[in-house]
Amino acid sequence: MTIWWVAVIIVFLVCLGFGFIWIALQLSRIKNNYHRSSDILKQIDDAPEQDVEHIFNKEFREELRNRGRLHFEKIIGDNAMFLQQDLRLTTSQLNDFMKSEISKTLKEEFSKYEQSINDAKELAVNSIQKTLSALEEQRQSLSKQVNEQIEIEKQKLIDRFESNLTDIINHYLIEAIGDQIDLSDQMDYILADLENNKNEIIEDLKNGT
Amino acid sequence: MELNVFYDSFKLPKTVYQMGQIRLLKFDLASLIDQLDSLQNQELVTKDKLKVNHLLLELLEFNNLDYTKRSDLILLQGALESLESQAQILHFSFNQRPRPEFIYTLVEWLRGNIGPKILISVGYNPSLGLGFTIRTDNKYFDFSLAKRFSSHHQELVNLIREVTET
Numbered sequence: 545m546t547i548w549w550v551a552v553i554i555v556f557l558v559c560l561g562f563g564f565i566w567i568a569l570q571l572s573r574i575k576n577n578y579h580r581s582s583d584i585l586k587q588i589d590d591a592p593e594q595d596v597e598h599i600f601n602k603e604f605r606e607e608l609r610n611r612g613r614l615h616f617e618k619i620i621g622d623n624a625m626f627l628q629q630d631l632r633l634t635t636s637q638l639n640d641f642m643k644s645e646i647s648k649t650l651k652e653e654f655s656k657y658e659q660s661i662n663d664a665k666e667l668a669v670n671s672i673q674k675t676l677s678a679l680e681e682q683r684q685s686l687s688k689q690v691n692e693q694i695e696i697e698k699q700k701l702i703d704r705f706e707s708n709l710t711d712i713i714n715h716y717l718i719e720a721i722g723d724q725i726d727l728s729d730q731m732d733y734i735l736a737d738l739e740n741n742k743n744e745i746i747e748d749l750k751n752g753t
Numbered sequence: 754m755e756l757n758v759f760y761d762s763f764k765l766p767k768t769v770y771q772m773g774q775i776r777l778l779k780f781d782l783a784s785l786i787d788q789l790d791s792l793q794n795q796e797l798v799t800k801d802k803l804k805v806n807h808l809l810l811e812l813l814e815f816n817n818l819d820y821t822k823r824s825d826l827i828l829l830q831g832a833l834e835s836l837e838s839q840a841q842i843l844h845f846s847f848n849q850r851p852r853p854e855f856i857y858t859l860v861e862w863l864r865g866n867i868g869p870k871i872l873i874s875v876g877y878n879p880s881l882g883l884g885f886t887i888r889t890d891n892k893y894f895d896f897s898l899a900k901r902f903s904s905h906h907q908e909l910v911n912l913i914r915e916v917t918e919t
Contacts, residue, residue, distance in 0.1 A: 706910050710902035713909065717898065718848070718882045725883060727851045734885055735862055737896040742866055748892045749841045749868065 756831040763832040765864070766815040767857040768808060770873050772842060779833045781806040786826050841868055844888040846876040 600608075705712065727734075738745070769778070788803055805813075805820055818825040843863065851859075856875065863871045878886070884897035902909060 709909055709913070710899050710906060713902055714882045714897075714899040718880070727847055727849055727855050730883060730885075731855065731858060734859070734896070737884075738862065739866070741894060741896075744892075745843070745887070745889065745894070746867055748889045749843075751891060 756828065756835070759828050760832050760835050762816075763836075764815055764869060765836075765872075766811050767860045767864075768853075769812055770856060770860045772837070772840060772872055772874070774808065775833055775837055775840070775872070778806075778809050778812060779830065779837070781809045782826060782830050782833065785809065785820060786823065786830070789821070789823050789826065836870060836872075840870060840872045842872045842874060843867075844874045844876065846878045846881060846886045846888075848877075848879050848881040848883070848885075850877055851875060 769775070785803065785805060792802060803820065810820065813820045813825070813829065816829070818829055820826060845859075856873075860871070860873060863873065882898045884895075884899075884901070886897060887894040
């Protein structure tokens with residue numbers, strides 16, 4: 545069996561080799577045909593060029609150049625005009641956009657500023673109101689204390705007045721009529737007082753001696 | 754006459770009421786006795802030859818004493834000395850300086866009701882107001898108007914409250 549296989553393999557390899565050789569021959573043939581056709585095309589292409597060189601001479605080319613230049617300039621001008629118009633439009637749109645954006649931003653900022661001002665004002669008002677209410681409380685407390693103190697002092701004065709009432713009345717009586725009532729006018733009262741306390745005076749004099 | 758007996762009947766006129774007067778009378782009496790002693794040796798003593806203070810004269814006449822008799826003068830001198838050492842003095846204070854008539858009336862009452870030989874001293878206290886005060890050796894009697902008010906203190910307070918409330 546082994547020999548068979550070796551023989552099969554050898555045959556296969558030989559066939560394969562012949563196939564490769566045949567394919568190579570075919571390919572070279574195609575290549576040669578291609579080169580031949582390309583040369584022909586090139587020759588075809590070069591033919592008009594040679595005729596064109598014969599038709600379009602130097603003046604004709606100059607004329608074409610001038611026409612081309614003018615046309616180019618016209619196109620450039622038109623494009624420039626279009627560009628200018630577009631630029632103006634764009635600029636105005638940009639201006640409008642900038643204006644609107646700036647206005648919007650400014651309005652927002654101003655509204656924020658106004659809000660902050662209002663907040664600060666409200667804060668200040670609240671603070672002032674709190675201070676006022678605290679002051680009012682303190683004022684009421686102080687007023688109450690002062691009134692209490694006044695009442696205490698008033699009562700002290702009244703008590704002092706009442707405790708010294710006799711001296712006060714005596715003082716005013718003396719001021720009013722002190723010099724106008726003579727001792728002689730008081731004689732009856734003096735003797736009456738002496739009479740009422742006679743025994744006590746006698747007793748005291750006896751004890752003293 | 755014995756001095757003790759005389760002293761019991763010895764009286765003071767109403768014009769003699771202060772211890773200072775007693776001392777002055779003693780001095781005048783001594784002077785009179787000296788005058789009498791200087792005249793006794795020479796001739797009959799008569800009243801017109803003796804110079805006598807009017808207060809001493811009043812005291813002598815009030816006690817029925819003859820100032821030409823030395824014995825009477827000696828009695829009086831003894832009585833004044835006894836009075837000076839034993840006198841009962843009441844110290845009065847008034848808000849005015851009293852007139853003499855007032856003092857005489859007061860002294861008369863005191864000698865008629867308290868004692869015949871009472872002497873007084875009179876003080877001046879303008880803050881006293883109406884009324885007076887008496888001070889003895891041991892006690893102080895306040896008969897002033899202020900004292901009267903203090904005994905009616907509550908009534909006065911109620912009265913003032915009624916007036917202020919209306």
